[in-house]
Amino acid sequence: MIQRPRGTRDFTPQEMETRRYLESLFRLVAETHGFREIATPIFEHAELFTLKSGPNILDEIYAFEDKGGRQIALRPELTAPAMRFFVNDLTNYPRPLKVFYFGQCFRYERPQSGRYREFFQFGAELIGAPNPESDAEVIGLAAAMITRSGLGNFSIRVGHIGILRSKLSEGGVKSESAPAILQKLDKKVYDEAVPLMQQAGMSDGAIEDVVALTKTIGGIDVLQSLTGEPRDYLMEVFQVLQSYGLKDVKVDLGVVRGLDYYTGIVFEVDAPMLGAEKQVCGGGSYSLTELFGGEKTFSTGFAIGFDRILLALEREGMKAPQKNVIAYVVPVSETMRLAAFKITADLRSNGISTDVDLMRRNLGKNFKYADAIGAKFVIIVGEKEAAQDSVTVRDLKTGEQRLVRRSDLSQVLKE
Amino acid sequence: MIQRPRGTRDFTPQEMETRRYLESLFRLVAETHGFREIATPIFEHAELFTLKSGPNILDEIYAFEDKGGRQIALRPELTAPAMRFFVNDLTNYPRPLKVFYFGQCFRYERPQSGRYREFFQFGAELIGAPNPESDAEVIGLAAAMITRSGLGNFSIRVGHIGILRSKLSEGGVKSESAPAILQKLDKKVYDEAVPLMQQAGMSDGAIEDVVALTKTIGGIDVLQSLTGEPRDYLMEVFQVLQSYGLKDVKVDLGVVRGLDYYTGIVFEVDAPMLGAEKQVCGGGSYSLTELFGGEKTFSTGFAIGFDRILLALEREGMKAPQKNVIAYVVPVSETMRLAAFKITADLRSNGISTDVDLMRRNLGKNFKYADAIGAKFVIIVGEKEAAQDSVTVRDLKTGEQRLVRRSDLSQVLKE
Numbered sequence: 001m002i003q004r005p006r007g008t009r010d011f012t013p014q015e016m017e018t019r020r021y022l023e024s025l026f027r028l029v030a031e032t033h034g035f036r037e038i039a040t041p042i043f044e045h046a047e048l049f050t051l052k053s054g055p056n057i058l059d060e061i062y063a064f065e066d067k068g069g070r071q072i073a074l075r076p077e078l079t080a081p082a083m084r085f086f087v088n089d090l091t092n093y094p095r096p097l098k099v100f101y102f103g104q105c106f107r108y109e110r111p112q113s114g115r116y117r118e119f120f121q122f123g124a125e126l127i128g129a130p131n132p133e134s135d136a137e138v139i140g141l142a143a144a145m146i147t148r149s150g151l152g153n154f155s156i157r158v159g160h161i162g163i164l165r166s167k168l169s170e171g172g173v174k175s176e177s178a179p180a181i182l183q184k185l186d187k188k189v190y191d192e193a194v195p196l197m198q199q200a201g202m203s204d205g206a207i208e209d210v211v212a213l214t215k216t217i218g219g220i221d222v223l224q225s226l227t228g229e230p231r232d233y234l235m236e237v238f239q240v241l242q243s244y245g246l247k248d249v250k251v252d253l254g255v256v257r258g259l260d261y262y263t264g265i266v267f268e269v270d271a272p273m274l275g276a277e278k279q280v281c282g283g284g285s286y287s288l289t290e291l292f293g294g295e296k297t298f299s300t301g302f303a304i305g306f307d308r309i310l311l312a313l314e315r316e317g318m319k320a321p322q323k324n325v326i327a328y329v330v331p332v333s334e335t336m337r338l339a340a341f342k343i344t345a346d347l348r349s350n351g352i353s354t355d356v357d358l359m360r361r362n363l364g365k366n367f368k369y370a371d372a373i374g375a376k377f378v379i380i381v382g383e384k385e386a387a388q389d390s391v392t393v394r395d396l397k398t399g400e401q402r403l404v405r406r407s408d409l410s411q412v413l414k415e
Numbered sequence: 416m417i418q419r420p421r422g423t424r425d426f427t428p429q430e431m432e433t434r435r436y437l438e439s440l441f442r443l444v445a446e447t448h449g450f451r452e453i454a455t456p457i458f459e460h461a462e463l464f465t466l467k468s469g470p471n472i473l474d475e476i477y478a479f480e481d482k483g484g485r486q487i488a489l490r491p492e493l494t495a496p497a498m499r500f501f502v503n504d505l506t507n508y509p510r511p512l513k514v515f516y517f518g519q520c521f522r523y524e525r526p527q528s529g530r531y532r533e534f535f536q537f538g539a540e541l542i543g544a545p546n547p548e549s550d551a552e553v554i555g556l557a558a559a560m561i562t563r564s565g566l567g568n569f570s571i572r573v574g575h576i577g578i579l580r581s582k583l584s585e586g587g588v589k590s591e592s593a594p595a596i597l598q599k600l601d602k603k604v605y606d607e608a609v610p611l612m613q614q615a616g617m618s619d620g621a622i623e624d625v626v627a628l629t630k631t632i633g634g635i636d637v638l639q640s641l642t643g644e645p646r647d648y649l650m651e652v653f654q655v656l657q658s659y660g661l662k663d664v665k666v667d668l669g670v671v672r673g674l675d676y677y678t679g680i681v682f683e684v685d686a687p688m689l690g691a692e693k694q695v696c697g698g699g700s701y702s703l704t705e706l707f708g709g710e711k712t713f714s715t716g717f718a719i720g721f722d723r724i725l726l727a728l729e730r731e732g733m734k735a736p737q738k739n740v741i742a743y744v745v746p747v748s749e750t751m752r753l754a755a756f757k758i759t760a761d762l763r764s765n766g767i768s769t770d771v772d773l774m775r776r777n778l779g780k781n782f783k784y785a786d787a788i789g790a791k792f793v794i795i796v797g798e799k800e801a802a803q804d805s806v807t808v809r810d811l812k813t814g815e816q817r818l819v820r821r822s823d824l825s826q827v828l829k830e
Binding site for chain 1: 416417418419420421423424425426427428431432434435446447448449451452453454455456457458459460462463466477479480481482483485487489499500502503504505509510511513514519521523533541544546548549551552555559654655658659660707708709738740752753754756757759760763766767768769770771773774775784787788
């Protein structure tokens with residue numbers, strides 16, 4: 001047998017119905033917030049991703065040469081393609097431009113629980129409005145999507161990259177040394193971060209302050225003791241979040257998101273029941289357009305790990321509606337077959353999802369099949385009933401059976 | 416600027432709304448016919464496609480070696496992945512198993528009008544029911560989808576590969592020589608097909624018969640003069656199609672679909688306004704499972720070229736609904752900003768798609784932005800109105816303006 005490639009998945013009808021259900025909830029919430037969908041190709045020039053994340057990214061992604069000798073890569077994430085699209089074609093749209101997207105991403109990494117080589121991201125970007133309220137709008141969208149998904153247990157933590165950056169700078173760290181330190185602080189590996197801060201010339205007291213900051217989590221009161229522009233900005237973001245009715249969002253100055261291009265607020269959403277892989281969403285404000293040949297444009301965005309949030313929802317017992325057919329039509333004999341197809345076509349054109357016997361089975365086997373596919377009613381098309389211009393309708397759940405006129409059938413099944 | 420790769424496309428919000436609209440129509444029709452969605456990965460082991468289509472396919476597709484040395488290929492079509500999935504995991508499902516799928520496919524070919532390197536297919540397979548009625552069910556689904564899409568001008572032509580095959584065999588053509596001849600006949604290149612038939616030992620009369628057959632198009636009456644099992648089978652398929660209400664489907668014995676694995680009926684749908692690239696759908700009954708290591712299982716399926724049918728619809732003037740916001744909320748002053756966010760959150764939680772000023776613009780500029788994004792109403796949040804627990808609602812189309820109580824706002828906007 002030919003297997004699917006390692007780290008990829010096929011999805012059964014049951015799985016797809018759950019996935020499409022969550023996808024359409026997310027889409028609905030995004031549209032209600034005034035975001036509109038865009039899409040970009042599955043692969044890009046590899047340069048797009050090395051510009052954003054450095055040449056080492058090539059070790060972790062599917063990169064290859066096409067027949068024309070171009071370096072191509074399957075997209076590992078969707079922000080860079082979205083911003084590349086913006087720079088190429090969307091700069092004349094009214095600002096702010098609010099977009100979302102949903103699709104497959106690819107990473108060549110060791111497959112493990114909650115991590116796949118082909119995975120799905122749902123993300124959004126608000127382009128061109130560097131304001132506390134635009135940041136709050138994006139955090140608010142992420143919160144509304146996750147709330148609407150039905151996930152019960154999650155937490156949203158928001159920080160501002162500028163608070164730590166200015167502390168490092170005040171402590172004497174040169175801007176070129178900051179990224180390495182921030183990356184270690186992001187992962188909370190203090191035994192590596194502290195020596196780096198020492199080498200960068202920081203005093204023990206300043207280092208202690210920085211370490212304490214990265215452990216600062218709580219309500220907006222934790223911002224009281226701080227001063228400076230990033231702190232004031234963050235206060236304003238929280239004011240808007242409260243107007244949006246989001247009371248549970250936490251300040252977390254330890255959210256760093258170890259990437260250079262973040263410029264202001266940063267946020268993460270965790271679903272604690274997922275353990276080590278608990279982060280289901282991450283985002284922040286950033287500028288990438290100038291890297292891709294455009295004018296510098298501030299944006300705020302996030303990506304939700306679609307597979308992870310689904311895993312969290314399933315652990316909480318989520319049940320998505322399944323799309324079994326309503327009616328299964330069975331002719332009792334060879335002579336009734338064409339009549340059965342006519343009835344099937346009628347029901348379908350009335351919007352009733354309908355299957356019909358395609359295997360010329362006997363009545364008993366047809367009932368078994370109807371049960372197996374989860375049909376709600378079996379419509380029995382017999383000679384006797386036909387003489388009265390009727391069919392027999394059997395409710396598979398209750399076992400109840402009754403004669404229904406053909407002209408009433410759609411109406412009866414819709415009740 | 417970094418460009419998207421050649422032959423690929425980005426999709427704007429307007430384009431995505433049209434595409435999602437058509438996709439959801441197709442999905443609805445497929446579900447109403449009792450088909451359920453499955454999904455497979457974007458890439459497969461290259462072997463899957465060489466087994467189905469021969470090693471030459473590698474010249475036309477994106478094939479590459481992954482970091483583990485595996486030969487990987489971006490999927491050029493979706494039938495082989497679907498049948499691979501069936502063989503691996505779905506053989507215990509009740510038969511017939513009716514599935515559909517939608518997604519990107521990839522071919523490394525010269526981009527031209529209606530042909531892209533990344534393109535989209537919507538397809539369906541009915542697995543495990545080799546009957547005239549199951550074939551008719553699949554043709555019926557394709558017809559219902561295309562009809563429901565709103566395409567006005569299209570034609571469905573159905574043939575049976577067995578009719579030509581038996582004529583060739585009766586004429587003395589050995590089974591190993593038939594595929595090459597059928598491929599030429601499929602493309603109607605008679606000046607290459609005729610010499611091949613001569614070499615294979617056919618008489619001039621038999622060759623003339625075969626050529627005439629491939630030009631036979633019409634109602635079921637064109638089948639009257641023929642005999643044999645395939646002809647009787649095709650008659651039965653058309654009987655069921657008529658019960659389904661499909662009167663316009665044509666018999667076309669020239670539909671060959673030059674691939675070995677077709678076993679019975681074959682069909683194509685054309686949208687004539689597309690000229691040389693007029694085929695929007697192709698399908699037939701086939702068996703592939705045994706190639707992929709499973710038991711031989713007959714299936715009938717089709718693929719619709721999503722991009723082509725969209726192109727045809729657009730040429731016919733299709734207008735899909737666009738998802739502009741209903742309400743755009745504007746605070747008249749700094750002091751009303753938080754009140755504006757509260758109203759925005761209220762409207763959104765009532766399911767009304769709403770945007771809010773995120774740029775601290777003045778009223779005039781806000782009206783311009785509201786126009787530009789196509790909002791239906793501007794909600795003006797002012798001090799005077801707030802004192803009466805109200806807002807001013809302006810209809811952007813009529814210019815009409817009125818005072819509305821906040822508690823009535825959602826209701827008024829929904830009317």
